Amino acid sequence: MDLEKESKAVDLSHHLSVVSRARKTSPLKGLQKYFVKPGMLSLAGGLPSPAYFPFSSISADVLVTESFAVVPDEQSSTFSWFWKLFGSGPSTKEKTTTVTIPKYPTNPGDINLAAALQYGAAVAQTPLQEFIKNFVTQVYQPAYDDFSVLIHTGNTDGWNRIVATLCNPGEGVLTEEWTYPSAMSAMAPYGINPVPIAMDSQGMRADSLNTLLSEWDEEARHMKRPHVMYIVPVGQNPKGTTMGVARKKEIYEICVKYDIIIAEDDPYYFLQMGLFVPKGERSMSAIASTSTQKDEVQEYIASLEPSFLRYDYEGRVIRLDxxxxxxxxxxxxxxxxxxxxFAERLERQGETSTQAPCGFGQSLITRALLHWKYEGYIRWLRGLGAEYEIRRNFFIDCLAEEFLLQKGVGTSGVWRGCNVYRASAKNKKQLMQEKYAVERDTMFSFIPPTAGMFVWMKLHLENHPSFAQEDGETLEMKLWTQVAEAGVLFGPGWMFAPDAFSTSVMEENEVGHFRISFSNSEFADLKKAVTIFGRVIREFFAKA
Amino acid sequence: MDLEKESKAVDLSHHLSVVSRARKTSPLKGLQKYFVKPGMLSLAGGLPSPAYFPFSSISADVLVTESFAVVPDEQSSTFSWFWKLFGSGPSTKEKTTTVTIPKYPTNPGDINLAAALQYGAAVAQTPLQEFIKNFVTQVYQPAYDDFSVLIHTGNTDGWNRIVATLCNPGEGVLTEEWTYPSAMSAMAPYGINPVPIAMDSQGMRADSLNTLLSEWDEEARHMKRPHVMYIVPVGQNPKGTTMGVARKKEIYEICVKYDIIIAEDDPYYFLQMGLFVPKGERSMSAIASTSTQKDEVQEYIASLEPSFLRYDYEGRVIRLDxxxxxxxxxxxxxxxxxxxxFAERLERQGETSTQAPCGFGQSLITRALLHWKYEGYIRWLRGLGAEYEIRRNFFIDCLAEEFLLQKGVGTSGVWRGCNVYRASAKNKKQLMQEKYAVERDTMFSFIPPTAGMFVWMKLHLENHPSFAQEDGETLEMKLWTQVAEAGVLFGPGWMFAPDAFSTSVMEENEVGHFRISFSNSEFADLKKAVTIFGRVIREFFAKA
Structure with a gap:
């Protein structure tokens, strides 16, 4: 890393919202020295005695960290699914170890229910706090030393708290052209509006961001220039793209110039899987590892696209894990x-909403992480990433079996620079069998994702016979409904427009998408879903 | 119950806040019929496969429901604490049964991790939803049939969501004269202000409420008449009073008249313990039970003060459990x-903040409740109530040993109609030993709580030698600090003023209180704390 910048968090207090400014630091601060005094008899809080917690101990059987291969082993993985259908086979013999959390600690500092299930500050239990701090230091390597980590009850809660901490009603938030609907729904009730930025193969475009900000016209927009960005840089939801180092640096510098806080929502960080390689060519990509275990951990971390934190020399990134x-x-x-x-304000907000996350969950997860240790958790994450890679490959292989896929490079719009696959009916035989006089028009196209859980599919509605008569939005929902009636549920594309839940009508070129998840269904069901979808979409596009 | 009213929820939609009105019903509603279709292949959500959840099963050792006696058994309970100090004795031999939650269900409908740890709606898993619905029906007996129950992540989250659902910035919320600080802190950042109502032995006064509302002057107050009330009717925090049937009906009718929504925050409902009986007279109160088990459950429920829900023929109560x-x-x-x-709006809000509460906690608690069953859980709650009664009695016995307590009935202010105990130095010997020339002035007074965890103590600062020179607020903090320096932590009284966190200065007659919790410390520590407090407060009140 060579930023040639002084890595020091700058004063960003002017970013705090009206709500956050009103959320003063606790006036108990001066009294707090007494709270931590050892041997203090505290009759101050409303704490039940742990003797009255009806849980004497909790235990869990935790999977071993090597449960999944790190190099995608497609055959064994698809086979295990096959076996599972019949209720037996390798997947039912999961290898586990048992961890237990007693009510009272055997040694001081041990995780225990008496502490984990008690009221406390809206922060992590100490062992979890230490694990996370070390994890962030090792994996994300923030550009400044005195960063804070603060637990929340999931990224939806996290983003909701960021909105209240940084945004005032009537303000705008910079988002990608297509984005995560729940994040938008959290803003809408407060009159905080998305300001979408164009995307390409790397996600948000730096040039479009720069143009938008430099040409911002407060009067024409009835809105101040936004000072908060919501972005999903890895396995972008719904588009599946991943942003590389150069783009991240470009965007960060623009955010410095226009004083913008970056909320980096990154749930798919460890589901990075590289470019899709078609089935025939795929064995080439599996390179046997020869390095030692410690090197392997570092090599794996280095193989992941870095977080915005890595370049955050001004402390203007709030990362959500x-x-x-x-x-x-x-x-x-x-x-x-x-x-x-920011961490102090986000903590204050937690105190009057969620408080600390559930003690059962916190202690079980912490116990598993401490049992696995940092290296073991990294091993678990690698196996998980490999599994999702197998799933992506399997799903796209299914599409390749069902449709004629033609690969090309996108040149415009959100497809610019992407490996785009265009799908049309496969062959004359298929067409004859189904008795539809479909021509070789492209019915849909898609970009294989480089991370995450989704394939984002663009429908070529312009090739639909009644395109001239019906609008795109109607056609999108007509096909979605036909696919659903046939037993397959996709995510309708309009949901992922930043302003989907406002009253505005979408632009014609925005309509006609599905978000398809390959993360959850069994392999046989993914295959079945693609077959059903093939039949329905060919029928849909058939000339009458 | 004879309300002679038509028990039917009225249309309360005009109460929804700007925020809640903007939180539209999900536009997916029309599509939802497909989500529940059996056999549907869903590739719509961003759900990980449960195969990747690293928990194969979780288990817990759960205390048996008879762990604590239902008739306060003071001797065995204080003895068990005594033994615990030495790390052995009866309390270490807790009787438990083991419950287990596997990843996949054995029978359809069984609680399982594959479902409990998956994304879902911001509502309870079905078995918990059913348990709660039945519990509310049996215990609180709401006055209308189509009430909803909706889980949240604790009453702090619940109240925070009520504020956003019902209140607009600048509005007022009716509260008790002394109240729970976190509830106030949740409102403050949005510019929502407490409007305190006078209290007496039953908690909030109906006459004061009526006067305030009938004489409300919008211009003088710079505020519309409030339409939301925050109230802790049982084991009031911090005052420990409990509101009876007659007062609840009176307050409800005033709320009907002035169209007010009642947020009933009731965490101490099952810690109802009746009036305090001094030590010598106490054995009289333990009446051996002769009724059958089922009768006992109904008798117990009938012995509890009813919830506002019982009289809620218009559906204007939001109860928090x-x-x-x-x-x-x-x-x-x-x-x-x-x-x-309201439930629909509160659920929408959950979807963009906390989502469903933690699946580990939900499934462990549900599993324990299903194992205990309704009658068993009631048995557990009865035992718990009895334990807190022992604790209250023990703590007040300690005060009676340390101070001369004189019982009387309060005549004014928050003390009106209460059994007030006035504490002064015990005897000449104590005074001589400690060499302080303290006279027999009252140093503090208190009302034994009828529910909950706290003793609310009024300091008689007017009897302090430098009362003429120093203001009450300074003296309160001086004594608080001296007690803390001596190793005992109490809750400072000013924290419980509804406007404690605003810039306003408290009225002189409001200052000089401590909230003391008897819920958590071991018995020996409660005793020790009272002894230390006795020494410090006598020294504090000593004439120089």
């Missing part, structure tokens, strides 16, 4: 990494 | 009971 994709969504546990000023 | 005091604070789990319109 979550255990939802790496442990389980029901963990309702994640964390902020940001400057101490 | 929490597992924090009945299971553990770290549960971060509780629920709203309210009309379906």
């Amino acid at each position: 979550t255990f939802s994709k790496t442990i389980a969504p029901g963990s309702r546990l994640g964390w902020f990494t940001c400057n101490p000023l | 929490t597992f924090s005091k009945t299971i553990a604070p770290g549960s971060r789990l509780g629920w709203f009971t309210c009309n379906p319109l």
